[in-house]
Amino acid sequence: MRAVAAADFGNGLSWVLPAERYVFANADISVHLFRQPDGEWIGVQAQTQMDASGAGTTLSRLYDERGSIGVAIQTLALRAR
Numbered sequence: 001m002r003a004v005a006a007a008d009f010g011n012g013l014s015w016v017l018p019a020e021r022y023v024f025a026n027a028d029i030s031v032h033l034f035r036q037p038d039g040e041w042i043g044v045q046a047q048t049q050m051d052a053s054g055a056g057t058t059l060s061r062l063y064d065e066r067g068s069i070g071v072a073i074q075t076l077a078l079r080a081r
Helices: 002-007
Strands: 022-033 043-050 055-064 067-080
Touching (some): 002 067, 022 055
Antiparallel strands (some): 022 067, 043 055
16 A cells, blocks of 8 residues: 555656646556565655657656565646646
């Protein structure tokens, strides 16, 4: 449950446009874990890419205290405010 909750932070951690000028919404999220997380802490390393059409994706790499546990990908809809 913690890993999936942390995965949802990806797009908020890796903005590529100024939030005061643009809004973005998650259209969906897919989380893929290859093992159960160990410990209480989940780390997230995220990168967002976007296109001039207003579509984007965020790829988040998920970690625990032992190392990598999986990835999450979010589809984003981006619009000017």
